[in-house]
Amino acid sequence: MRAQPNGSQLNFRTPSRTAAPAPDLKMAVHGPVVKIHPVVLASIADSYERRNEGASRVIGTLLGTVDKHSVEVTNCFSVPHNESEDEVAVDMEFAKNMYELHKKVSPTEVIIGWYATGFDITEHSVLIHEYYSREAVNPIHLTVDTALQSNKMNIRAYISAQMGVPGKTVGVMFTPLTVKYIYYDTERIGVGLLQRTRDAPNRAKGLTSDLCQVGGAATRVQDMLTTVLAYIEEVLSGKVQADNSVGRFLTDLVSKVPKISAEDFESMLNSNINDLLMVTYLANLTQAQIALNEKLVIL
Amino acid sequence: MASRATLDSPVKQIQIEGLVVLKMIKHYQEEGQGTEVVQGVLLGLVVEDRLEITNCFPFPQHTEDDADFDEVQYQMEMMRSLRHVNIDHLHVGWYQSTYYGSFVSRALLDSQFSYQHAIEESVVLIYDPIKTAQGSLSLKAYRLTPKLMEICKEKDFSAEGLKKAMIGFEHMFEEVPIVIKNSHLINVLMWELEEKSTVADKHELLNLSSSNHLEKSLQLLMDRVDDMSQDIVKYNTYSRNLSKQQQQKHQYTQRRQQENAQRQTRGEPPLPEEDISKMFKPPQPPPRMDTLLIAGQINNYCQNVKEFTSQNLGKLFLAEALQGHNS
Numbered sequence: 102m103r104a105q106p107n108g109s110q111l112n113f114r115t116p117s118r119t120a121a122p123a124p125d126l127k128m129a130v131h132g133p134v135v136k137i138h139p140v141v142l143a144s145i146a147d148s149y150e151r152r153n154e155g156a157s158r159v160i161g162t163l164l165g166t167v168d169k170h171s172v173e174v175t176n177c178f179s180v181p182h183n184e185s186e187d188e189v190a191v192d193m194e195f196a197k198n199m200y201e202l203h204k205k206v207s208p209t210e211v212i213i214g215w216y217a218t219g220f221d222i223t224e225h226s227v228l229i230h231e232y233y234s235r236e237a238v239n240p241i242h243l244t245v246d247t248a249l250q251s252n253k254m255n256i257r258a259y260i261s262a263q264m265g266v267p268g269k270t271v272g273v274m275f276t277p278l279t280v281k282y283i284y285y286d287t288e289r290i291g292v293g294l295l296q297r298t299r300d301a302p303n304r305a306k307g308l309t310s311d312l313c314q315v316g317g318a319a320t321r322v323q324d325m326l327t328t329v330l331a332y333i334e335e336v337l338s339g340k341v342q343a344d345n346s347v348g349r350f351l352t353d354l355v356s357k358v359p360k361i362s363a364e365d366f367e368s369m370l371n372s373n374i375n376d377l378l379m380v381t382y383l384a385n386l387t388q389a390q391i392a393l394n395e396k397l398v399i400l
Numbered sequence: 401m402a403s404r405a406t407l408d409s410p411v412k413q414i415q416i417e418g419l420v421v422l423k424m425i426k427h428y429q430e431e432g433q434g435t436e437v438v439q440g441v442l443l444g445l446v447v448e449d450r451l452e453i454t455n456c457f458p459f460p461q462h463t464e465d466d467a468d469f470d471e472v473q474y475q476m477e478m479m480r481s482l483r484h485v486n487i488d489h490l491h492v493g494w495y496q497s498t499y500y501g502s503f504v505s506r507a508l509l510d511s512q513f514s515y516q517h518a519i520e521e522s523v524v525l526i527y528d529p530i531k532t533a534q535g536s537l538s539l540k541a542y543r544l545t546p547k548l549m550e551i552c553k554e555k556d557f558s559a560e561g562l563k564k565a566m567i568g569f570e571h572m573f574e575e576v577p578i579v580i581k582n583s584h585l586i587n588v589l590m591w592e593l594e595e596k597s598t599v600a601d602k603h604e605l606l607n608l609s610s611s612n613h614l615e616k617s618l619q620l621l622m623d624r625v626d627d628m629s630q631d632i633v634k635y636n637t638y639s640r641n642l643s644k645q646q647q648q649k650h651q652y653t654q655r656r657q658q659e660n661a662q663r664q665t666r667g668e669p670p671l672p673e674e675d676i677s678k679m680f681k682p683p684q685p686p687p688r689m690d691t692l693l694i695a696g697q698i699n700n701y702c703q704n705v706k707e708f709t710s711q712n713l714g715k716l717f718l719a720e721a722l723q724g725h726n727s
Binding site: 138139140142143144146147148149150151152153175176178179180181192195198199202205206207209247249254256282285286287288290291292294295296312314315316318319322358361366370373374376377378380381384385387388391392394395396398 | 417418419421422423425426427428429430431454455457458459460474477478481484485486487529532533535536537568569580582583585586588589590592593594596606610611614618621625628632635688691695698699701702703705706709710711712713714715716718719720722723
């Protein structure tokens with residue numbers, strides 16, 4: 102009898118090991134929370150695009166740090182492998198080598214698991230998972246559906262667990278874990294810029310300069326305000342039910358603008374503007390000075 | 401210090417993939433602290449007049465107990481491994497993080513020169529993490545101008561050499577415009593992330609406080625200006641010494657001639673003409689390269705400060721408008 106990995110059933114194939122993804126339940130899962138940085142996902146997508154001819158999926162190692170209740174994935178690299186109907190070959194030497202090189206740059210990152218593109222967990226995944234359990238304590242398996250089977254890029258993480266009757270048929274079950282996305286501050290800004298890229302017609306965008314950026318940010322805030330105002334209009338005209346929590350947020354928002362007396366604000370504003378203007382003047386003066394110096398020397 | 405890319409340079413635009421940006425940000429975030437710089441290598445290829453950067457990898461930092469670490473070997477191994485997974489392994493440049501914009505240094509010049517000498521289209525990407533943390537990605541690409549390349553090749557850093565080439569601090573580096581381009585799959589990823597992640601946009605860009613950043617920038621600027629003035633004093637003393645020496649030489653030759661004339665009248669053999677240059681050794685002219693670098697750095701600082709102040713002025717007027725409506 103053949104095993105069919107299926108989203109909602111568990112099938113065994115005795116006596117050898119088999120793999121099956123656990124049903125996709127929305128309840129709490131046992132195991133660490135997986136926090137992924139966007140750079141890892143971008144790397145995976147990029148290595149999928151560069152895969153060899155004929156390979157249907159790509160695998161690679163995940164690097165990161167392990168915490169008591171969470172695992173943070175901060176880096177990854179792809180590993181060449183060959184997959185056919187009944188066997189799979191992974192270049193272990195390469196993986197070890199790459200890990201050594203990466204360790205030189207960031208000594209705190211350890212192997213915490215591996216990733217694969219594609220929707221299903223196949224039997225080969227078990228073998229690869231076994232290899233990785235030799236490298237890491239409790240490896241995480243990450244799947245990214247780059248073929249967009251269900252019109253979404255399903256990013257799922259699994260951890261393996263033993264199942265079956267002890268002593269008799271033992272199998273491995275992959276239990277899903279909660280996936281969260283975590284950003285550094287600067288990363289968030291980088292991702293923000295990339296997200297704006299996707300709106301441009303030829304997917305390319307230049308980097309804007311100083312005052313334009315402030316203008317851009319101001320327009321974004323303005324857009325948000327218009328959305329909020331539209332919502333308020335609808336509530337007032339009775340189209341939408343008023344929500345108390347939203348109302349509280351709104352009062353918060355309005356009271357955030359500080360109430361300062363007009364003269365105080367004037368003086369604060371003027372002193373700040375004076376500072377900035379003085380610094381601009383000094384900067385211009387310095388630039389003129391060095392330009393002059395340059396010309397005099399060349400004379 | 402940077403002029404727009406000239407028509408005769410081989411690279412007119414840089415196209416970076418989002419992946420490279422994210423990797424650079426992550427590298428600095430994890431490995432860089434304070435004033436340390438982090439560096440890495442850029443990989444990609446050249447398409448017509450564009451330089452496409454498709455991947456990058458970081459360089460480990462120099463530590464003291466690193467005697468047996470071979471940089472070249474690390475690089476070779478990394479590139480070989482990346483070639484196995486079909487990543488472009490052509491070396492096209494390098495990146496460096498900077499602290500408040502201070503990157504114009506001898507080290508950078510030397511590195512970029514060796515890169516540009518070996519690979520014509522290479523660039524150095526300067527990533528400013530502090531400016532990025534303030535709200536918008538600050539990434540600039542620089543190349544050495546052909547004039548500067550000539551000078552570096554001949555290693556002629558004296559004043560005459562620089563005068564001949566007519567190099568001012570504005571002609572040292574040229575800035576190349578950057579464009580960020582993503583593949584469709586990465587775009588899909590971006591849409592996914594926007595849906596799934598709950599991190600709100602924090603709007604650091606509209607932050608009003610400026611004094612901290614201004615203070616630090618001005619501090620660095622003052623240090624540089626001090627360096628510059630020291631350099632100028634050195635140059636002044638040199639030129640004064642030189643002119644004094646000229647005078648002395650002149651006096652000496654005159655006295656010699658007088659003596660010789662006297663001797664002739666007296667009928668004695670004239671004194672031999674001694675080699676004047678051996679007696680008066682000309683003073684060593686100070687190297688002008690450092691001055692040029694300092695001037696370039698000062699220019700960069702001033703430019704950054706001006707950008708910052710213009711942004712803040714805009715923000716202040718925004719705040720005023722908001723307050724005006726309130727009262």
